[in-house]
Amino acid sequence: QSVLTQPPSVSGAPGQRVTISCTGSSSNIGAGYDVHWYQQLPGTSPKLLLYANNNRPSGVPDRFSGSKSGASASLAITGLQAEDEGDYYCQSYDNSRSTLYVFGTGTKVTVL
């Protein structure tokens, strides 16, 4: 039961910039909790892409960036590459007691 809403899909040509939104509520992102982002390439396990809104783990290209404002967050991919095609998930914490760690609904990025 995802409580973070993402667009089902986004697409762009190689070299373009795409953004993925992640909309939460006052019990998660809006309560001030950080957002992490995960990348899942076809047939693989998810991988931590950004942590604490806009921090890249070692090895993640600086083409990936994030931001957070109010009850929403977003992931931007600049200079889109074919290897970026896959699914992207946001994740945060929820204090509503209906769950604790929540994921977004997921967004499929297609490189045209």
Added chain:
Amino acid sequence: QLQLQESGPGLVKPSETLSLTCTVSGDSMTSSSYYWAWIRQPPGKGLEWIGSIYYSGRAYYEPSLKSRLSLPLDASKNQFSLNLTSVTAADTAIYYCVRHFVVAGSIPQFDHWGQGSLVIVSS
């Protein structure tokens, strides 16, 4: 280099217990910085957190699964497990074991994932 590897049956009958084990190599499970988690992904769908356990035994569970769930941990064997009782077809999913990294000033992050184990619930 940290590695997590799931193991267990790929087919479970309805109403029975789903049991998986994760073997951790390349790091200690007793670090104060880590919880150890299970996350699942139904085929073609999104991610769902199941629960996280600390080496001390302290655990947090997804409330909707809590009554059917246990997460034993054996740090001496560098293993932690998932036991989910009374399974139905809705529990069919890829199950990932994951390191849940506690970071000061932020929420914990799922920073290392196993390759995943597909479990099908069917008679």
